[in-house]
Amino acid sequence: MAFGSEMSGGISEILLEDLFLHESHLGIEVKTARGRGGYIQNIFLSDVAMENVGTGMKATAYFDTHPDDDFDPTALPVVSNITFKDVIGTNISIAGNFTGLPESPFTSIFLSDILFSVLPDPTIPQWVCYAVIGFSSNVFPEPCPELQSPISIAIM
Template sequence: MSGGVANVTVENVRIWESRRGVRIKTAAGRGGFIHNISYRNITFDNVRAGIVIKVDYNEHADDGYDRSAFPDITGISFNKIHGRGVRVPVRAHGSDIIPIKGISFQDMSVGISYKKKHIFQCSYVEGRVIGTVFPKPCENLDIYDEQGQLVKRAVTLNSTEVDYDI
């Protein structure tokens, strides 16, 4: 991604037998913005990584890119995300210079197929979980109930992963 992408809705999609479900990838040197992207009614079936947002894809056409151009990632929402046979439901990795801001998860239930300790992965992510989300989300997300009332404030913005046995 270079330049800017905003106000995009992806809905009513089934993804099966895939390495990645939905993915946003960018890096330093790309610049621009990724704003107000909504994913709704997405179903995963036997997908290795369901939701992936990463900011360290350092692929550039040549060495002439602006190393100080950092993308702004704000307002990514996931609602009605379901599935089965997913190894890693969420892998959202921002960085100290490119944080992921305003991410939200609502009505999510993704059955996992891989018994690994770190399933829902986040780093340098700020946002919220609304209502029921499975598996357990990262601690660096605010928790809200179905009525939109704050239940628990996030622990930290940077590097946390949920550690639990399955």
């Protein structure tokens, strides 16, 4: 399940519930890139089950290259207020990868009641985080520090 890529206008006010994903490279993905502009905000995902998935949750501001050489590199995407709640997964390679832009970090990313059975491989990180601010509660494996901010900071 993916949100984004071509989103110069924006994506908002999405509710996704009761989803089962299996045998997939990605579970849930939010994707955008520099030059796209627009926003992805106010997304609520709950009651999601995954089985045999590469990366359980991914949000990236580095999706692909822009198809037009004349794109505006100052058109930065805004990604905020994304909630993942009641998510379980078995045989997951990477729990989460949240990678924003330094000049437009992802904000208000909320993770709640998430349990992933991550495949044991010391060469693969369980979480990848960069330019993201969020809050988590009852998440296993424990997310990166960027997703453990006090809720007052995460809502910025």
